[in-house]
Amino acid sequence: MPDTNPLRLGIAGLGTVGVGVVKIVRKHAKLLEARAGRPIEIIAVSARSRDKDRGVDIARYDWEDDPVAMARRDDIDVLVELMGGSDGPAKAAVEAAIASGKHVVTANKALLAHHGQDLAAAAEKAGTVLRFEAAVAGGIPVIKALTEGLAGNEITKVMGVMNGTCNYILTRMEATHQGYNALFEEAHKLGFLEADPQLDVGGIDAGHKLSLLASIAFGTQVNFDAVELEGIEQISLRDIEEAAEMGYRIKLLGVAQMTGRGLEQRMSPCLVPAASPLGQLEGGTNMVVIEGDSVGQIVMRGAGAGEGPTASAVMGDVVDLARGLDISTFGMPASRLVPAKPATAAVPAAYYLRMELEDKPGALAKVAAALGEAGVSIDRMRQHGHQNTVAPVIVVTHRCSRAQIDAAMEGLAKTPVVKGETVAIRIEEV
């Protein structure tokens, strides 16, 4: 018999997303009841400040100063954790909820990237369900697609642009012909950056998300530490414009792939074809690409952040719980998730290289020699007009390993005709 009692929520965290959840529960009470088969009610809320004006009336809900105390209340069925942070109160509240037999819905990618395995095991032991659709790619129901809809597939690859702020900065650099610093400032003023901007522009936030997708896709224990991380701070307007001229766009792209050598997880700026779905992604939009042995390629696109989209993802999980969904956190029991051997840069690729060459006869030949010694062969090369005594040179290589590129970079650094640092960006033919 399905449960027809109300599903009772305690919401910890009343920032943008928490307020969005309150609004949906209130506005769509009847619709949610029709869909879930039972009412969905907010019983208690907890946040830093009780009196802050949030544009929604929270006086009708019980207030708890301590989210852990709220998580333990007998009159809630689900803790909705929207505080964020990989440790501290968020972790304490989630653990308390699980220990006292409550389900958990969270948008907290940092928490799960660092403690997902333990929390999944704890939830299973307690017989509760831990869900996190809102933690990855905002409103796009990608956790559901991967865990449930595509459960008949061996997943071969997961890719995605999953940090809207980085994509905003990169697409605005191209559109406005301004450098990274100017657009970083713009994003900051618009409130697009996390309190610690490194989480965004350093690729950490997107790396968290990738590690969660990889766990579900490959049945492996979450291993965020094994994600090769590279942020977007080194991307110059020049690189964006050179890429555009060759038909590419630069995206902070995550790729997780099971290879013969182990699980490769990387989050780094890549050149992708401008005409591809990933290449055309503008602003804060996210895109996730999933490849499975039966389904082929599935592409999902939507808003990656913001009140409505993230609250929509939270509510998808809440309705699932109201309907009685019982599923393991990462799609199979925590005890069956295997530790994956990390494979660094296992998959070869073509690379874009940009360097400054001294304007001397034979300089290009020296570059070609340095690349050749590292086993890197040249697909295309273009030299621009001189700027003072140096000339910018762009090289597109044939497919090679990251190790070969690193060796080539070392060789180039030793070549006196190469001035400053050479930039190397992977080309992903998505």
Add this chain to the structure above:
Amino acid sequence: MPDTNPLRLGIAGLGTVGVGVVKIVRKHAKLLEARAGRPIEIIAVSARSRDKDRGVDIARYDWEDDPVAMARRDDIDVLVELMGGSDGPAKAAVEAAIASGKHVVTANKALLAHHGQDLAAAAEKAGTVLRFEAAVAGGIPVIKALTEGLAGNEITKVMGVMNGTCNYILTRMEATHQGYNALFEEAHKLGFLEADPQLDVGGIDAGHKLSLLASIAFGTQVNFDAVELEGIEQISLRDIEEAAEMGYRIKLLGVAQMTGRGLEQRMSPCLVPAASPLGQLEGGTNMVVIEGDSVGQIVMRGAGAGEGPTASAVMGDVVDLARGLDISTFGMPASRLVPAKPATAAVPAAYYLRMELEDKPGALAKVAAALGEAGVSIDRMRQHGHQNTVAPVIVVTHRCSRAQIDAAMEGLAKTPVVKGETVAIRIEEV
């Protein structure tokens, strides 16, 4: 306690999709068990011919000549119906399965478009679950996204290109500069067409799918008869090339939208911007666009047909059932689905008109007058060089209602300078 006994399947229909399902169950037995928490086994199969070579060994399964008898077997938990057809054995088998307390997974859009309401009510009464992910947009988990992932949203619009064969014909017409008939023949030779090609090119198959999405999206009873249907047979190479010159592509596009006047459902050729995700859809690929009040716009793309993708969708449903998912067929109890008032062409749009004009002074003025009398105003007009004594003229109108366009077409037909029939295609600014 979750059920750890095997989930036992009876498969009715061993065409492309049925064989694909058998292959997945066999190849991924361990993976499926890990994900579902219990083994998934095929107990019995039924098809027209027992001895046909299908490339998979079916001798290990019980054979049933009669799918209805199979549906009633005590040793199956789920009927997987892959025979197709809105009535006849498919309907009889599904009804028998439900009546004897079995769950049903089907890829049969025609069956659900015609009998979905009754079957949903029967399944609920019997306490069984009826799922149909594979019936819409092949491998794209769109039923799941709409019913579950986006359950916190009031859905405002659903759009999609959901017949791969039509999209193949239209994109190949543009690529090869051949007319409709040549590409229809090509699609036929490649086995892309249904036994009754009208199901594809007449838009019926895609209309079935749209009516199912609309039911979930708007909480309404499936009403396929209210879908305004228009096929692609009237689309000429000339229209495709004219559209391309103006930055558009012609797609067989489905749109379902709740308007102030009722539920609009239409499946018809439309001009869409060539640079939009829908405009860029090539070949047999499908795309579904969902708009919700919180989530904004979600776009999902993937293979719309074929053994692997469709079997993937079937297996998604099967794994859901193994995990104990209990959900109403159309996302809420059948008794709560309301009959929606059909609203024909409620939403105004710009239109593309193509006509042949007699090459006489004042001819264009007469066209403008006929349009003006119908209340249709002209955004752009272009006249090409004469061909003999007639000149092709293209008009793009400002936004107007379908009724105004129909009145304009009537007026143009009465104008002696207009030769033959005027073509009118809606422009959807997606």
